[in-house]
Amino acid sequence: EPEVTQTPSHQVTQMGQEVILRCVPISNHLYFYWYRQILGQKVEFLVSFYNNEISEKSEIFDDQFSVERPDGSNFTLKIRSTKLEDSAMYFCASSEEGGSGSETQYFGPGTRLLVL
Amino acid sequence: AQSVTQLGSHVSVSEGALVLLRCNYSSSVPPYLFWYVQYPNQGLQLLLKYTSAATLVKGINGFEAEFKKSETSFHLTKPSAHMSDAAEYFCAVSDSGGFKTIFGAGTRLFVKA
Numbered sequence: 001e002p003e004v005t006q007t008p009s010h011q012v013t014q015m016g017q018e019v020i021l022r023c024v025p026i027s028n029h030l031y032f033y034w035y036r037q038i039l040g041q042k043v044e045f046l047v048s049f050y051n052n053e054i055s056e057k058s059e060i061f062d063d064q065f066s067v068e069r070p071d072g073s074n075f076t077l078k079i080r081s082t083k084l085e086d087s088a089m090y091f092c093a094s095s096e097e098g099g100s101g102s103e104t105q106y107f108g109p110g111t112r113l114l115v116l
Numbered sequence: 117a118q119s120v121t122q123l124g125s126h127v128s129v130s131e132g133a134l135v136l137l138r139c140n141y142s143s144s145v146p147p148y149l150f151w152y153v154q155y156p157n158q159g160l161q162l163l164l165k166y167t168s169a170a171t172l173v174k175g176i177n178g179f180e181a182e183f184k185k186s187e188t189s190f191h192l193t194k195p196s197a198h199m200s201d202a203a204e205y206f207c208a209v210s211d212s213g214g215f216k217t218i219f220g221a222g223t224r225l226f227v228k229a
Contacts, residue, residue: 045217050215
């Protein structure tokens with residue numbers, strides 16, 4: 001069964017460093033998402049992406065964050081200068097359709113980011 | 117703004133007992149509602165979703181949920197718990213025209229032998 005994959009599974013970085021989290025969505029999906037979950041808190045929406053553009057983003061997704069689909073298979077989340085509060089589990093998701101609200105989003109296993 | 121509230125951060129049941137995980141939503145428009153499950157070290161897996169076709173929704177692994185507009189609830193049930201059901205469960209909501217899903221805080225289900 002097709003699944004969303006994410007690399008790395010864990011990443012430790014120093015505050016102020018740049019990190020890139022990678023995701024490979026399901027191959028025929030067109031809509032891509034990033035969510036994060038700070039330890040002990042809710043899963044929070046960060047951004048959605050379609051047709052090489054951001055379709056929606058949350059207040060969390062500030063100028064420190066960017067997303068990119070550098071080729072036909074990868075979808076990345078970059079954090080330019082990490083802060084302690086960026087420590088969280090980051091989930092990538094993809095869906096075949098988008099914008100209706102009823103589409104099923106398929107989630108990857110997550111990348112646990114720890115900023116020291 | 118949309119939101120979901122999950123009552124009980126932890127629920128413990130005996131194997132074979134009824135599972136009831138509570139979720140209440142807040143939405144100014146007809147919502148789409150979801151239940152996801154997260155097993156240790158895995159991603160979020162969709163259990164079931166409500167998209168207004170039927171108020172009683174059946175999902176995978178014997179779970180079902182009933183949409184009750186009058187109570188703004190979407191509680192998740194399973195008649196008989198199995199050890200393999202031990203996981204974290206998330207209720208979530210989205211609306212038409214949007215791309216984001218709003219998650220509840222999650223309920224961790226423990227199943228005792």
